[in-house]
Amino acid sequence: MLLLGLLLLAALTLLARSGWLRGTSVEPSASGGQTTIAFLDVGQALAVAVVTADGHALLYDAGNSARDVREVIAPFFEARGVSRLDYLLLSHPDQDHVGGMPAVLDSFAIGTFVDPALPSTNQAYLETLERVADHSIPAQRARRGQAFMLGEHVRLEILWPRDPLLRDESGEVADNDNALVVRLVHGAVTVLLTGDIEAPAERQLVALEDGGLRAPVLQVSHHGSQTSTTPELIDAVRPAIAVISAGADNPYGHPHAEVVNRLRAAGVTVYRTDVDGTVLIESDGTSYRVQVSGGPVDG
Amino acid sequence: MGSEPALIATVDRIESNERGELLAVLVLDDGQQLVVPLAILPTGTRRGSVLRLRWEPDPATERERRERIRSLQQRLFGPEPGTEQG
Numbered sequence: 001m002l003l004l005g006l007l008l009l010a011a012l013t014l015l016a017r018s019g020w021l022r023g024t025s026v027e028p029s030a031s032g033g034q035t036t037i038a039f040l041d042v043g044q045a046l047a048v049a050v051v052t053a054d055g056h057a058l059l060y061d062a063g064n065s066a067r068d069v070r071e072v073i074a075p076f077f078e079a080r081g082v083s084r085l086d087y088l089l090l091s092h093p094d095q096d097h098v099g100g101m102p103a104v105l106d107s108f109a110i111g112t113f114v115d116p117a118l119p120s121t122n123q124a125y126l127e128t129l130e131r132v133a134d135h136s137i138p139a140q141r142a143r144r145g146q147a148f149m150l151g152e153h154v155r156l157e158i159l160w161p162r163d164p165l166l167r168d169e170s171g172e173v174a175d176n177d178n179a180l181v182v183r184l185v186h187g188a189v190t191v192l193l194t195g196d197i198e199a200p201a202e203r204q205l206v207a208l209e210d211g212g213l214r215a216p217v218l219q220v221s222h223h224g225s226q227t228s229t230t231p232e233l234i235d236a237v238r239p240a241i242a243v244i245s246a247g248a249d250n251p252y253g254h255p256h257a258e259v260v261n262r263l264r265a266a267g268v269t270v271y272r273t274d275v276d277g278t279v280l281i282e283s284d285g286t287s288y289r290v291q292v293s294g295g296p297v298d299g
Numbered sequence: 300m301g302s303e304p305a306l307i308a309t310v311d312r313i314e315s316n317e318r319g320e321l322l323a324v325l326v327l328d329d330g331q332q333l334v335v336p337l338a339i340l341p342t343g344t345r346r347g348s349v350l351r352l353r354w355e356p357d358p359a360t361e362r363e364r365r366e367r368i369r370s371l372q373q374r375l376f377g378p379e380p381g382t383e384q385g
């Protein structure tokens with residue numbers, strides 16, 4: 001019996017790494033063609049790009065710096081003919097998420113800027129807000145319950161944060177724990193983007209969703225830090241694959257072995273940008289395929 | 300002086316950018332690098348100089364930056380909901 005289980009797990013892992021897998025949702029599959037979700041290799045940072053078949057696009061976080069935009073983010077979009085982002089989403093104003101935002105705003109037309117609007121002293125965040133204001137870009141304070149359409153077939157649902165914002169032990173508004181959590185829904189394929197949320201936010205999110213958090217694709221929070229990705233979250237999401245965005249030999253030891261082991265023990269196939277390069281999810285709305293670049297994506 | 304906890308940086312080399320400004324590449328003992336204009340370093344700093352880094356809080360700049368961000372957030376997103384408007 002154990003042998004059979006191991007064989008089944010191995011077969012699923014192989015399938016997950018190399019081919020099409022079915023989404024877990026039961027939504028209709030009117031997908032409008034293929035949507036690409038790219039976990040871009042921006043080192044010890046995060047940038048997730050989404051492009052639909054009909055040319056709509058968004059970016060969730062923008063890496064560490066203008067260099068990430070110049071060398072990774074902009075080439076990815078340009079290779080797909082994208083010059084306008086319907087949505088530019090910021091998970092939270094830490095440098096490894098906001099650092100490239102000013103350069104993105106200099107390089108692309110933006111439909112709406114979506115931001116949890118947390119207190120900050122980050123200079124790149126200040127420059128981001130200045131550009132959004134100078135260019136008169138519509139801005140949305142992201143809060144749980146909001147939803148947007150990316151084109152006709154991809155829905156974005158804001159799951160986190162919610163008011164009142166979480167506070168840390170010192171009474172300050174928490175940074176990571178109020179990061180923007182987004183669920184992308186393309187037909188039956190769901191992708192959960194979690195920014196850097198940690199255990200306290202995960203606990204609340206799991207309770208709020210009350211069984212509704214399942215998603216076959218999970219962006220592992222906080223670059224695989226042991227502060228996050230609790231067993232309760234994994235059990236609630238039940239991902240088939242998980243993507244960790246981390247830089248090779250980063251000083252924090254991300255991703256922490258404890259988190260990777262926890263995911264693998266739950267039968268999740270783990271991809272890492274520090275190992276696999278950019279990780280592409282190609283969804284047709286009923287199933288998805290994973291491709292890894294092993295290096296820079298050239299389109 | 301030597302007993303205080305401090306970061307030690309070695310000026311590994313001097314580079315120049317496209318505008319001809321001189322930049323000092325500081326390398327901390329753990330290998331981290333910091334590239335800063337040579338002009339802001341103590342007079343006489345040269346390749347091979349060893350510097351002790353000191354940190355000084357800047358509450359005025361912190362306050363100003365926090366306030367500029369809060370002001371822009373209010374302009375862009377409207378009034379802060381809930382308890383944030385302390």
